[in-house]
Amino acid sequence: MDGSNTPPTKPKKSRPVRVAEEIKQWVVERDLKKGDKLPNESAMIEEFGVSKGTVREALRILEAQGLIVTKTGPGGGSMVGEVSAERARSLLANYFYFQDLSVADIYQMRRALEPELAASLAGKLSEAQLAELQELAERYPEPAKSSEEEKEQHIASLIFHARLSDFANNRLLGFVIGFMAQILTDLTVYRGLYDPPNVELWRKGRKHQLQLVEALRSCDADRAREIMASHMQVAEDLMRGQEAHLMRRFIGE
Incomplete structure (x- = not known):
């Protein structure tokens, strides 16, 4: 059978990309606003059922997009950001x-x-x-x-x-x-x-x-x-x- 009419398959998303999308959906479902804190790393590992490395890479992806902000030190952590125009x-x-x-x-x-x-x-x-x-x-x-x-x-x-x-x-x-x-x-x-x-x-x-x-x-x-x-x-x-x-x-x- 000629497969020329078969629609091209979309490239498979990496696990960190998929988790980043799940985190975004999680934020939307809870109606979180700019400045609201995300769960700590351990809680996110449990919530999304992935490794520490995957969570960290997913958060880096979201930070690069401007969707989250990460602060270090006391009271730090990841929080919802706001993408500028x-x-x-x-x-x-x-x-x-x-x-x-x-x-x-x-x-x-x-x-x-x-x-x-x-x-x-x-x-x-x-x-x-x-x-x-x-x-x-x-x-x-x-x-x-x-x-x-x-x-x-x-x-x-x-x-x-x-x-x-x-x-x-x-x-x-x-x-x-x-x-x-x-x-x-x-x-x-x-x-x-x-x-x-x-x-x-x-x-x-x-x-x-x-x-x-x-x-x-x-x-x-x-x-x-x-x-x-x-x-x-x-x-x-x-x-x-x-x-x-x-x-x-x-x-x-």
Whole structure:
């Protein structure tokens, strides 16, 4: 019988990995929170029916993921940690590094989500938050005069969107948008999408961001959504042009 249609088998997980997953499930079932202590090593050996070495390796795996924190000395031991958004984005970035993402892939998501984030924030931001966004939008009043300055302007523009994501009441929406800002920053830098300088991208991007701050300050959700949708479409068109230019230059070389 030809086995070509047989689905590939998943690689078998090592015992420490399996125990690490069991510990996570154990924590969830007991609704433990950040700072709650885990049982001592002897109790965990008994609870999970494995050796001391396996428990220690499982705890190292969880500590590397940021899910537990281990302290030494009196009152020490293992306790529940909290994975930061920065750490979670870093782990996701490691995955997407191998997925060959394009500008179009990222903007498909940005066009769907960022207008809704903008609308949800209209009238909800403090004056300090609005002032921070205003400062980011106004940081570069003149177009770049070099590719290095263009890179700085690209990064500053994406920091504006990352800060918007930080202000989201919907933490999942904010996380995804913040992650997209991060990977687009990485993509721009790694692929040199800032070279040559693009005056139109600077001009239209700056204009949209300033208009957006005003709409947010004016509590105009519909206007904020409209501005962000336009911003995303224009930015995608111009960034895809940068990507195409880079590819032509690469082929020419």
